[in-house]
Amino acid sequence: MSDTDAFEAQRPRLTRLAYRMLGSVTEAEDAVQDAWLRWTRAGEEIADPAAWLVRVTSRLCIDRMRSARTQRDAYRGPWLPEPLIEDLAVDPVERAEDVSVAFLLALERLSPLERAVFLLHDVFDADYAQVAETLGKTEPAVRQLATRARAHVKETRPRFTVSQEDAAKLAAAFMVAAAEGDMTALSAMLAQDAVMVTDGGGKRKAALRPMVGREDIVRLLVGLAWRGGEGQSLSFRSVRINGYPGLVLEREDGPMTVAFQPGEDGKLAGIYMVRNPDKLGRLSH
Structure with missing residues (x-):
């Protein structure tokens, strides 16, 4: 050899x-x-x-x-x-x-x-x-x-399996609820102690601290410009991100990714958004 x-x-x-x-x-x-x-x-x-x-x-x-x-x-x-x-x-x-x-x-x-x-x-x-x-x-x-x-x-390595079909359904349900600003539907998808982390790296708009708890996350999601009516066109595709069901979203100011951490009882334990363009260069090619 x-x-x-x-x-x-x-x-x-x-x-x-x-x-x-x-x-x-x-x-x-x-x-x-x-x-x-x-x-x-x-x-x-x-x-x-x-x-x-x-x-x-x-x-x-x-x-x-x-x-x-x-x-x-x-x-x-x-x-x-x-x-x-x-x-x-x-x-x-x-x-x-x-x-x-x-x-x-x-x-x-x-x-x-x-x-x-x-x-x-x-x-x-x-x-x-x-x-x-x-x-x-x-x-x-x-x-x-x-x-x-x-x-x-210890206990940070979750043991879960999510079928491709379930992952696609989860991503689609999230996008529909977020785009429509449906707080009831968004809340129903989240565990009470869910965490949401957004990484903009100081180069894209993002929360400067992790959101902890269903209510804080829903308020942030509703406040984000998910719809195209605010100068942002939006398209997305379902993918697997670090083993989680996720989305790649194409926005006018560049791509972003959203990964969903499954929790118990079919609810979301975590949502992780990456908007920092330095970490998404591969999506631009």
Whole structure:
């Protein structure tokens, strides 16, 4: 197998790891490309290419996470991960609970090392010895990091399955109720303690804090310009976003995404809107 073939065989796994660490498809692909450049310059016989590439990619991501902390602290309004969008007709590549918005937001509370240890061990099934070698830490230190990380993300990985048909119905019902300003219908779709997060990055209109509770969310939704009568034409398509049923909306000022986190009894536990154009560049092409 050529060096190129050996790398390409690992690229999907490396990209999945990098996305979970960085919360950005674009940055994940950049990190993997940096790993490729290091791979081409290694100039030595590598006994275990897969382990070598995971080690390099993990360390590159940790460096990126550390340098991004300052930028994240200065971010205007709530931060959401770059949406991972799949067509409903395509079988999901990722397990929904491992890329859900709620799970990625929980990972954001971890230090870069805690996040790397948790993902490598609990999600990608590396043993502690492998993780320790990858990160240049002792095995006891890695176990301690894993324990702390696990406590932070406990019960944030929802176990749910939503059929394509149900996802399309949920998206359509939401759009109809929002476009008509039907507060009763909107309220009926939401759990009492539902959360809504809108990410405009300071570049598009969005709430500057998460909305918590059915009443706050309904008031915000009714106030948004969903209809075309306010200088905004609107079209949408149903998709899967980070394993959730969702929508891609095309507006005159650019696209936006809406992901719906299913809760109990067929109600919505969370709504996540991304309007920041820096995270939606793929939708513009």
